Amino acid sequence: MKQITSYLAALLLMLTTTIPTMAQVGSTCDNAIFVDAEYTNTFRAGEYWFEAVTTSLPITIKCYPSVAGLQAPQIVVDFTCTYVDGVAVYDDPKVVRMVERAGEYGIFLPMTYNLRARQDENGKLYYSYTFPRDYTDMLYEHGVTYAIPAYVKLTLQCTTQVVISSGSTHARCRDQVNQFGMNTTMLFTPEDSINTYVWPLGEWNDKQYEITWEGEENDSRVLFLTSKDCDFDRFSGRVRGRYNLPAVDEAHELKITPEATADIIVDIEQPELYVHMYANKPGYLKIYTYENIDNITDFMVSGVPCVVDNEAMTITGTLPAGTDRATAIAAARYRPTSTHDGHQAEYNTPLYTKLYFGNLIYDISGIVVAQSTGNTDASLKSLSVNGTALAEFSPAVSEYIDVEVPEGQLPVISAEARKTTSSVSIQQATAVPGTAIVTVTAQAGNTLTYTVNFIKERSSDNSLSALYIDGQLIENFSATTYNYRLSVNSLPTISATLNDARATMIVDQPKQVPGFGQVIVTAENGDVQLYTINFTINEQVRECSSTVSQMNASQPYTISGGEMMRLSISEWAGTNILFTWTGNNDLGIDLLTNCLEGETTPFAQYSAAASPNGTEHRCYLTISQTLPWKQHGVNGYVYVRFNTSETAQVSIMHYTPSCLTRATLINIDATVDMAANDFTKIYALYLPDWQRKDVKIKWAG
Structure with a gap:
């Protein structure tokens, strides 16, 4: 016991002298603690910042205070860390649009909540709040189907254990399936029909794409089954939709519009779609974008082309003197005529300083009326580099980035104004990389500047x-x-x-x-x-797996050493496992990837020491839920091999330690009574209190 105590003291000393203080991480919004699927930690009284992403909804925050009767913990939530003069600044135009209309959903940013008091099954007090999937209505209806950060400030009144968990399907499934990305070609055979794939629809919501099946034989076809959950097959009640693509006829392409993608996301209430594909014969499956129509490309008012900047989200231009600006803008012609959700352009009348185009917001305050008479069209008709027309040129685009020039060449710009009454001046680039500037001056005196940024020709080698x-x-x-x-x-x-x-x-x-x-x-x-x-x-693994017995929960098995059994990943992954062994001697447990004797090194090994429990010996071995089952399993199983020198019984069961509700906090300078052989007792140490201190643990047995 003295030796064990010495080891424990050394371990605590090492931990308490090396862990960072809580003030270093989580003390500000810009240095928030990032929370993924699960997070647990203990904090002193104070304010702490956390960051999560919206695709993790629903998210639950639970707080277990060390002192009852104090004010409930409070949380403040926003989608930005940037404030100017107390006003939140959002960079994403879709988020800006969403925030402007958040009140329609009963949401006002920043959101402030007091956590609600509850009691667990043992009567212990805790506080909690769940951000439900209801918030996704606001997100999705404004095109925010991708992950954006949400920042949470949590105010605690005393030392508190904080647990943050995600109930999203994505958090549960992402380690089980691979993503099938956009612009992908994959050879697919009947053998691959066992796989489940995830399509990140949230990232595809502003794209038009087509799914193509190119079978190697005329009668080949592929069947798609879709679901909002990764755990399904063709016979499952979780199947959402079925699509059949023959290889030869007009239906071998399935075109998906942004409207259809948005409808699917709203219907399944999540931005990930899980897919099973069943092919009767080999073929190539392709998913490629073919058009993107989520922004304005040209905007013309009173015959004058305006400059559209889809990065800065601005539209600028000069209208002829005497023009009624509001009337002219209301009658503006633009391309394309509708966005992916079918909306036409809307304006914030009567000011006409903003244009709402679907989920996008353009600043149009830069469309002004000239003070002088004459032509106000300062746009270009053409723009060429070394005698070749610039492929992506448009009069409405004033900046061209990363225009490639062959190494050793110096670019020479030539340009022609759209109106003969306008003049053009050119400042050529003197080196590469470098910038050429074209200035067009209209008859009325207003100017428009086009810039072309040159770089050396880049490699296209992606092999x-x-x-x-x-x-x-x-x-x-x-x-x-x-x-x-x-x-x-x-x-x-x-x-x-x-x-x-x-x-x-x-x-x-x-x-x-x-x-x-x-x-x-x-x-x-x-x-x-x-x-x-x-x-x-491998066929050898398939054959030996069929000869190995499966180990089921709470059922005793008699072993004498060397036996191998298999554990179902779907049943045991993500849980704490308790092995019980009735022998008088130690039990060795090897966890293996497959059942081939002598060819597999254990990915985890455990030794359960037998200890007296009343009149018999019995050992308990708990394997943590963090064990990477899926990374080591094959065909849905991992294998366990028992090493012992005697014959006895072993059993396995799910074990929930319930740390949050049963742990006893051990403070410095405290005395704790411990009962003999009480393997169920759990203690908690708040390490920041022990930091940079010499710790002595005394055992009085």
Whole structure:
């Protein structure tokens, strides 16, 4: 016991002298504590800042105070950390539009709430508040279907344990499925029908895209089943929709409009759609954008083209002298004529300083009336570089960024005004990178400046020079072969090297086997190429798995050493597991990826020491819910091997320690009575109180 106590004291001393103070993180909005799916920590009295994302809704905050009877914790929520003269500033135009109309949903920013007092099953006081999915109505109806940050200031009156958790499907499913991204081509076979994919509809809400099936044979087809949950199959009641794409006829393409995407998001109340695909024969599945119509490209008032800046969200122009500005703007012609949600342009009449275009807000206060008579059109008719027309030129666009010039060439700009009464002056770029400036002066004296920013021609090489699985080069690898299929014994790791060091890559590792992983390569010029590797189970693993018995909860099994059993990932992942062993000697437990004897190294090993409990020996071993089951499982299972020198019984059960409601706080200079062999008692240490102190733990047995 003295030896154990010494180890505990050393551990506490190490922890309390190295952990950061709470003031370093969470003390300001700009340095908020980021909360993902789950978060638990203990804080002293004071104010603390947290950051979460809206796609994690619903989110529940629970506070367990150490002192009862004080004022309830308070939270203040907003979507920005930036305030100017006490007024919140939001960068995203869609968020600006949403905030302006938040009152229609009974929401006023910043939102302030006092947490509600409750009691747990043991009568212990806690406070909680849940931000429900109802908030998504406001978000989605204004096009905010992607993740945006929400900042939460929490005010505590005493030392309090804080628990923040997400109840979103995304938080539960993201470690189980891979994302099928936009502009993707994947070879798909009947063997891949076991996989579930996630389509991030929230990121696709402002795009028009088409899903294409190109079968290798004329009678091939693919069936899509969609759901709002990752845990479903073709026979499940959770199926939302069914789509069938034959390979040969007019229906082999499925075109999705922004309106349809928005409708799906509102219908399923989340921005992620989970998909099963069933193919009768091999083929290529493609998802590609074909048009983007979520903003204004041209805006003309009284025959004068205005400059549209879709980055700054401004429209500027000069109207002829004597023009009735309001009447002219109300009759303006613009392109496109409608947004993805079907709205026409609206104005904040009678000022006409803002234009509302679907979810977008343009500042049009820069459309002014000239003071002098004469032509006010200061736009260009054409713009060329080294004699070649600038491909993306539009009179309504005044700034051109990253125009590429071959190395060694110096660009020469030429330009022609739209009106013959307007004059043009050009300041050429003197180097690359560099900027050319074209100034157009209209007859009325107003000017318009066009800028062209030049850079050296960028590489379009988005290929790999090598692709590895568990450190081994894929057989028959080719930089121009983008789909591979491999049989594996365990969850593999993908790595790769780039053919061009100027490119970048992201490796999306497989989440399970069967499953797939991808390497996403982006060239210096932004061109993207995907390499996809589909993984199937080695036949030897499939065969041995069928001979191994499955271990079920609360059922005793007699073992004598060396036995192997399997555990279902869907049943045991994300839970605390309690092993009970009735032997007199220690029990060794190895957790394995597959059932091939001698070919698999345990990914986790435990030794449960037998200890007296009344008249018999019994050991208890708790395995944490944080164990990465899915990363190590194959075909839905992990395997457990027992090592012992005697014959006895072992059983397994779900175990909930209930730390929040049963933990006893141990303060410095406190004496705590501990009962013998009480394995259920839980104690909590508030480490900031112990920081930078010499700690002595005394045991009086």
